[in-house]
Amino acid sequence: MNNYFLILPILFPMITGALLALFKLKGRKLDYTVLGITIITFGLTLAAVLNGGTGLQLLNITPLLSIKFKVDDLARMFSLLSAFMWILAIAFSFEYMEHEGNQTRFYSFMLLCLGVCIGLPMAGNIFTLYMLYEMLTILSLPLVIHSFSKDAMKAGKKYLMYSFFGASLVLIGFLFLNYFGTTLDFTIGGVLDMVKVSTNPTLVLCLFVGMFIGFSVKAGAFPLHAWLPAAHPIAPAPASALLSGVITKAGVVAIIRVTFYLFGVEFIGGTWAQTFLLILTIVSIFLGSMLAFKENHFKRRLAYSSVSQLSYILFGIIILSSTGLTGALMHVVAHSAIKVTLFFVAGVIIFKAHIHNVDEIKGLGKSMPITMWCYSLVSLGLVGIPPTTGYVSKWFLAQGSLGLANQVIGYAGAITLLVSALLTAGYLIPIITESFFPGKDFDYSSVKKLEPGWTTLVPMIILTVITVVIGMFPGPVLQFISNITKVLF
């Protein structure tokens, strides 16, 4: 039963990350070592998760407080996603981190976070999940405050406060579930003991809402979103990319676990809790897009966009249908690839052209064509223009929404998705047009070649290609997702 191999992809990057601080590696040697570690980690993850249906019980304090890992398709998807994105982010960091400095510390914490991110989706019970979730918060803090500037410190503080508050909501739920549930291991269909629940179903629903909101802090959803636009932009670009593109997904996977594996669709479906959370996510979708639309700081605009896009995913989850969850999981893939690329592009623009604000971007497509082409294609993906990944996920989300029993919310959801897509176009597309069509009087002689080196370009190109190719041929991904959804519904 116990497969100790599972612990390897979790511990390997964490241990090597910690050791990294001891060895005084410098320059390219350091870069390539770290890249090597992430690639090995990816291989280990692949080997571990493909080793079908295995579990691992590591530590058994009491039957309640045990550290348990279990691999199912959901865990496979999220763990592999993290492991893959990290390779690209590390490759991107080579050139970028030269101007930020303190690479050793940065890489150490990157690797520590990687281990946690791989482990978190595999958590087999709520205690393990909670523990890893808290670890992730603390270990990703140094990435946020990397520059130690005034703003970074403030943002870091905000990040901690919000995350801990969210975690405390989760903790409350955790404690009560011990009473209301039969077990705390994640079980398909929920763990609730219906006899006990029937004494006070409202309380249990409140617990669910609390846990949902608590975990949604990591995903930056309204009402606990305020830390995200502060913390994500302030981090170095590769870290922002991972924070927005991958680490937020830890919140998503936690919410999926809570919704489908602890409380269960049957219990939540059709209750006020579902309606309330639907409304909350709809508000969040609109709010994020709207604030992004009016934001001038490039990275902050992308961060607000994350607020909105992650709410698409949460919305898809709380629809509680197979179609909705398919849309949500598809959007996990789409948003990861797209947002990571967008933050990479923002990083390139910062360290090559020294531009932070959107209104200074004019003519950039002439000096860094490949970068801006990547930007353009993934932007269209985020808007949901076919044939890109964003389009596929939007279709499923909207179909899920229209399939809701509550028609008013169903239509409101679908319309909000499209309004938000319009706003997304409004905050991403002008950047494309300004950079590629600077105007007739643009001085072409002033154009300098600002294209970054290949280690920076390759990750962006890979992700752009993924965005378009999965958009054209989503079959295998949808097949994989259907494996996840079909056991749940």
Place this chain on the structure above:
Amino acid sequence: MEGNKMLLFLAFWPMIGAFIGYLIGKKNKNYRDYFGIAVCAIELLAVLSLFKLVSNSNPITFNWEGFSGFRIYFVLDGFRFIYAIITAFMWLCTTMLSHEYFAHYKNRNRYYFFTIMTLGATMAVFLSGDLMTTFLFFEVMSFTSYVQVIHEETPAAKRAAGGYMAVAVIGGLVMLMGIFMLYTQIGTTDMAAFATAGAALNDKSKLFIAALLILLGFGSKAGMFPLHFWLPQAHPVAPAPASALLSGVLTKTGIFGILLVGSNLFLHNAQMGLVILCLGVITMFLGALLALFSIDLKRTLACSSVSQIGFIVVGIGMQGILGSHNAIAVQGTLLHMINHSMFKLLLFMSAGVIYMNLHKLDLNEIRGFGRKKPVLMICFFLGLCGLIGLPGFSGYISKTLLHESIVEQIWLFPTYSSASTFYQVVEGIFTLSGGLTTAYMVKLFVAIFIEKNNTNQEKMDSYNKKYMKPLSMIALVASAVLIPVFGLFPQQTFMKIAAFGKYFMQGHDIAHAVEFFAWANLKGAVASLAIGAILYVLVVRICLMSKDENGNTVYVNRWPSIFDIEKNLYRPVLAFVATFGYYMCTVFDILVNIPWAIITHGVTHAINLYPKWHHHKSTAKRIEHYLDDHYNKIIASSLTYGLLATSVGLAILLIVMLFF
């Protein structure tokens, strides 16, 4: 991937060709231009090679399951075949003109790349047999053609392109919403199933809304009222070859969608027909009026496109209203679509010839350019005759059919009933719009080809005999020859085409052949021409011209700027909505932030600040001071808080475990 792969080739060959052309263009610009022509020529030949396989009862198909989550599904029936030929032919002509037209342009490689990409996408839209496939390529087409609109990058072009993009994105999303609803209502997006699925549905109210949304989405590309405003701005600012394509073909992709709704989903539905008819009538009249007032050559042509699209939409509306007696309306619609593509190709290319010499489009500045340039003059004249519907030219045929369809509806009612009056008014507006068409086209023709330039006629004459190269001339003449042929021998040529393409609109056979050259039918055309002549003399010569300070007559723009609905209605409303939404969101944002601000400050205060109270005076100062000086401590304190929270949590956990 099954079916005839030729259809896939038609859609993707230009897209591949665009890439190859781009690479060639990096090395040699001339070869790139010729390669572009070759791509279009191969495309045209490929379409023609399928002629034997085209069939309306059992069309060849191509199906690629799973693409983009759905499928790519192409069908080649009569209608699609006709439009595939027109698309390929128009691209060929304009690409031939482009070689000379763009000789001194920047970023030509970009232009060629996106133009040829657009060919593939447009072809795919016309071939599509599934609404999802249509939508997919429709969006691709919108974005690639954007580059054509903005190509010149002048402030006017950038503004117009912004409007184009906004309408394209909004239109696309509105359409997508319609498709969502359509799919939940009838459960299919296969066009062949639309007519039966639409008829089978009992409660049509939601389907009606879905259809209206789809109509609006496609209508925005066609330039249908109320989303027509971008067209008179975007088409003129694009380079002339691109304008010809935008006006001639891309608007027809919009019409294609309107046909899906009007003639398939809501087949023979009088309600939907009436909605479409009303939109068509407004578009038809408004476009013609705008064109009459315009004093810019390409803008006039673009407004004329709006008006002609209106004529086509009227035909689609009449199809629904006439129900199963729609034969004449169907053929009129189809023929007018073909006609408009031909005319606009010719007229915009003529405008392009003028522009590539003078780099001006204002009627006062290009006045007299056409004198003593017979080829250009004859080509333009043919386009004019066709557009105003002069008997003997192809425009007359389609307009007569459209007119007949309205008259047919009037006959169905007893005289002087209110319903009959309504259709008589429609007929009146139809004739009046025809008159306006005559007036603005004569205005253009007189200004360019007959009148002398006020200031510098010698300069205009200096271009004689060298204003265009042979390649451009071939393109121009090739696009002109069919107009009189179709017009003079309608039964042998034009009506055959109509009979071939009518199945897409579920049209029946015409009961008896229409006598085009009988007085009853000539009457309508004569009325239009007479109204046009009167309008030209009374309105154009008297109201729309005035004397400048040198005593010369000049054309003036008397269109009141208050009627600019984009500037005075859409932009302010959108700006207001955006600002309002933004403030709402900001308020929300701040409201949810307040408790956390208090908590954060409160906690740091409680843990770290308390012992230092006596150092500072006011609380606000204290916090400020604190924030200024002790950033590391803030982190430390929040870590402390975190650990505190964790340990409290663990303590509670322990208690729970012990006692429950």
